[in-house]
Amino acid sequence: MTVPGRHGWARVAPGTVPRLLAGADPRDADEVLAWLALGRPFVVRARRDGEAGDRWPLALSRPRPQPGVAFSVGAAQILDGSPPLPLRAAIDAMPVAWRSAAGALDAALREAGIEAGVFGSAAWSVIAGEARMRPDSDLDVVVPVGDRATLEAALARLAAAQAGAPGRIDAECVWPDGRAAHWRELATGAPTVLTKHPEGASIVRRDALLAALA
Numbered sequence: 001m002t003v004p005g006r007h008g009w010a011r012v013a014p015g016t017v018p019r020l021l022a023g024a025d026p027r028d029a030d031e032v033l034a035w036l037a038l039g040r041p042f043v044v045r046a047r048r049d050g051e052a053g054d055r056w057p058l059a060l061s062r063p064r065p066q067p068g069v070a071f072s073v074g075a076a077q078i079l080d081g082s083p084p085l086p087l088r089a090a091i092d093a094m095p096v097a098w099r100s101a102a103g104a105l106d107a108a109l110r111e112a113g114i115e116a117g118v119f120g121s122a123a124w125s126v127i128a129g130e131a132r133m134r135p136d137s138d139l140d141v142v143v144p145v146g147d148r149a150t151l152e153a154a155l156a157r158l159a160a161a162q163a164g165a166p167g168r169i170d171a172e173c174v175w176p177d178g179r180a181a182h183w184r185e186l187a188t189g190a191p192t193v194l195t196k197h198p199e200g201a202s203i204v205r206r207d208a209l210l211a212a213l214a
Contacts (some may be wrong), residue, residue, distance in 0.1 A: 006044060007084040007123075013078070018058075032069055043086070045201065046196060046197070048069040050108050087109075090102075090125065093122065094139075098133070098137075098167070105157065105165075108160065112150070116141050116148060131162055135166065137167065137175075138168045139170065142180075154183070179195045181193045186202045192204065193205075
């Protein structure tokens, strides 16, 4: 099975015992098991230092102010995986203040041939079936980019959307190899950029990162 990238989703087999990260509250496992019993998926997160490479790094979000629960399961316990939710699928679950701006951003990106995804509180509002995103929350978006032209189109549309948004748009532009960079860092033209990927994070030269696009 192909492992979804960061912000993707995975459904876990009933009866699976999660392995919490070192130092976690053992009681957190009960919440993971309760969520698992509902048949709902968990989000795929980046692997942390020291985590076994043969296990899937997952997380369960909880309503604020509670922190999320990070854990892992064996590959054999994964039933299926899926990519991040489409942005348009989460608009109705957003606060009213965000819906117009989110809809306009989705339409603008799709006009450029870009199918954006959503993560964070907007995505969890859909998965949990309850309001997780607040009017003052950020809008967390995944924007796949396969070439330089698509990247430039995405950055222009994100900037236009931010100008009319009620809050901060946090968008990750995702390269074909799974690396992701924040759209604001890319737009500034800074010589180095922080990239995130399934195995962690690293700082790379902007020109080298752009050279990886067709």
